[in-house]
Amino acid sequence: MIGAFRMAVILSNLAQEPFPVVLPAGWMVNGSPFPDGLTQSWKVHSDRQGDGILKHYKGWNLAPDEIGEFKDWFSKRRIHHPGWPNELATGITKGVPWVIEQTRTGDFLGARMAKLGRPAINATIQLGIQLSRILELAHQNQLAHGALSPGNILIQESASEPCLLLEIGVLPHVLQGGTGRLLAVVSDPLHFRFMAPETLVGRGVTNFSDLFSLGSLLYWSLTGEAPYAGETPEEILANHSLKAPRTPPELRMGVPQGLSQLVMRMLSLQPGHRLKSMAEVASTLERLSKAEAQAPPDAGSGYEVNPQKSRSAPGPAEVLKAEMDALDKHLFQHPGDGSCLFKKAVVLHKLGCLAKAVEVCKSAISHNPRLGHAWQLEGQLLLEMDESRKSLDIWNRLSAAIPTNALFHLRRAKAHIQLHELDMATTAIAEAVKADPNFPEISLVLAELLKVQKRFEPALDELEKILKNQPNQPDALCLRYEIKVRQKDQKGALADLCAAVKANPDHIPSRSAKSRLLMVMKRAEEATEDIDDLIKRQPDCLDHRLLRIQQRLKTGDPTTALDDAEYMAKDAKPGDEILRYKAWLLATISDGDLRDPKMALEIAREGCEATGWADPDWLESVAAAYAASNQFEGAIGWQTKALQIFDDCALPEQKARLDQYKSHKPFRLR
Known part of the structure; x- marks a missing residue:
């Protein structure tokens, strides 16, 4: 620990103000505003192709002895490991410590899962082995991480290179009179969901804290959700006492029992009940990896999971309805819990109950207007329901509040496309490019705009850019199917939908579109399996029921x-x-x-x-x-x-x- 050194870690994905250090051209910042009176600055390059990431730590009343402590602490970070970032330079400017870490090409884990879906089970095990070995080395050097999350794990482009773990050892605490408080200023609430309970209440960061965080990360990678949801430390801590998380096999069929037991033990709320060390985690995962390698794979590429069928495991709808029952029980006692209402809306969305989900979102926002995720979910739901004008109002408000968020501009664009306001859609896409030119969804929304403009060849070119890197990206395949139908290429359209369904059976739009196309092609009997499975997954979805009614009328049932x-x-x-x-x-x-x-x-x-x-x-x-x-x-x-x-x-x-x-x-x- 750093002792009396008082420091806050600013974790942000957006460069908001110039930093007072002149850097070589092409280097980029990962930071936020700094104190007045610092005059030197540098230019943020939009291409983000520089050699380093600048990370700065804003101190309060940084005394000379505290500066010395910072230097001592930082010297411990100079450890050579392929999964450890290389520090190119360090310094202290007017009491502000800063460090420049070497960057490498790749995706952060959160962004990769957003694009490709959850990893295959063995891919998750391999990730856990790499992270536990890196953290084992950190612990041997008296460094705990404390803020492990999908936002600071870089999956490098080369499969031969290990993942890169950033922000090691930069989460300090102040311990005064036997009590402590967390001084980390975390802009992304996702970080909080992976923190150990003792860290959230300010009792410090230890090796046991990292065991909990790594367990949370493995749970999220396996199931697609954090074990404990919430927007603030208080909400997450409340969820700790509400109920234990479901085991991974309950949320994803095919998860080995040994892996589930390991993860759930790491998630123990009591530090002493977790495993003894990262070395024990790594050795357990390595044994599981050998056993998993002999089992049938659940996904060929490591992503886009096709869960193995299991007679004993409950179906997706049963799991979601059980989750809904638990949420309703909590809301009966705490009807104004906005975070719990938001979670209920998410479950309703997964069940296909869009109108009900919108109403619950509105209720969540009325109780807690600061629930940004609830605003985003309501906007997305309204888009899916073709309530374009209402959706546009939400995305206009969000993009005005945070103009540097590319996703908000792209959702605006989609709403304008639905309303056939194509010039305004073009402007919104341009603003998204300005906010983040490398945002993965830009090509997809641009292709959708080109399709509506009947510029099919340029639209197909944009989709080809996506499919070149992600051959089975379901949204791109669905959009290409729509274009091929307009080009009267039903056979090619069906091939795209079959590929999308095969790669990701959980992708509802592709399965629904495939069923509709088979009916148009007068092959309604072939749609039976897909439609029945859709209803098993979302039994209360009106669109699926209407689809089966139409199909059964065509097939004489x-x-x-x-x-x-x-x-x-x-x-x-x-x-x-x-x-x-x-x-x-x-x-x-x-x-x-x-x-x-x-x-x-x-x-x-x-x-x-x-x-x-x-x-x-x-x-x-x-x-x-x-x-x-x-x-x-x-x-x-x-x-x-x-x-x-x-x-x-x-x-x-x-x-x-x-x-x-x-x-x-x-x-x-x-």
Whole structure:
């Protein structure tokens, strides 16, 4: 420990102000504003291709003896290891300590998982081995990390090079009178979620703290989520006492029991209950690696996991609903817990309940307007629901507050594209490029804009840039499928969707698009497995139920279609599409025990009133209900009006139904 040295570590991804040290051209800063009176400055280069990262540590009343302590502490960091950053220069300017670390090309772990998905299980084990060996060396040199997170682990471009662990030993504490407080100023709340509980309450950083942090990181890499969520140390500490995290096998099938037991032991809230050392972690992981190497791989490239099937493990929907029950139990006692409400919205999103998730997001924000993640989730949900104008309002507010965030500008662009405001979308993409020219999603949104502009070849060129580095990137493949459909290349479009589904079975949009395309290609039977799996994953998703209703009607299974309509209609309002299907099925199903013309007519009339008697699909449903009730004059009149609205778009079978009603015969599904 550094003793009385009082220092805060500023961890930030954005260069906000010039730093008072002249650096060679091309070097970059990773920092934030500095005290007044420091005149020297340098230029931040947008290409981020420099030789070093400048990291600075802002001190308060830094006395001469404290400067000496800093130098002593820093000398311990000069350790030669391939996973240890090389310090190119150090210094103290007007009481401000700083260090320049050599950079290497690659992605930080958090960014890589955002692009590629969670790593394969053995890839996670290998990562754990590398990190535990680096931390073992740090501990041998009386250095603890204390702030281990996906934001300070660099996965280098060359697979032969180990990961690079940054920020080693730079999280100090002040210990006064037997009590302590954390002085780390952490701008990214993600760092807090990986900190040990004793670190969060300011009791110091020890080797045992790093064991907890590494366990949290391995848990996150395996499951895609941190063991304890929260936006602030207080929220995370509250979650520590709320309940123990689910074991990795509960959230991801195929995780070895030995690996799960290791991770859960590292996550013990009591430091003494964790393992003894990083050496023990490394040796355990190495044994697990040998066993895992003999097991069937769960992903060929190390990312885009295809979980192994397990009869004993619960399905994804069951896991999420169990999580929802726990959240609801907590909210019953603490209805104003904004962080818990946000977690509930995330679960609802995963279950496909978009409208409910939006309402919960709004509730979370009303209780805690500072929940930035809740604002972002609501904006994303509204985009997915095609509520473009409402979504745009949120992204405009967020991008105005943080203009250096490229993601916010790209979400604005997507909303403008949905609204067909293409010039404004172009401006938003340009602002995203200005904020971060290397942001991975830029090419994807640009390709989407070009597609809407019907500039298909440039759009395909942009997608090719993505797929060259990530051949199975599902969002890029889905967008290329849309372009190929417009180019009337259904075979090529289907090949792209099949590749996306094979690489990432958890990617819902590609599975849904594949099912719809098979139905358009009159191969509805082949869509059964994908659609059924979608509903297993998201049983309350209206779009999936509507898709299966349409598919079952094409494959001659109206009973299942009616079951789906009944299931989803319980929360529907007059005029909702699911009620139209329910009315249609109740009027036309061939099974007399299931057919209910009276209820069909009641639902259909309410739907027509809600849509102003101007929606031809609803008019067809009310006509079928009248025919099922043997009221053929009403059936003829409303079917005729529906055909007038359809005009040239009317299908032959819709015209044939009018002739059927004129012959006083109701329509029956076969």
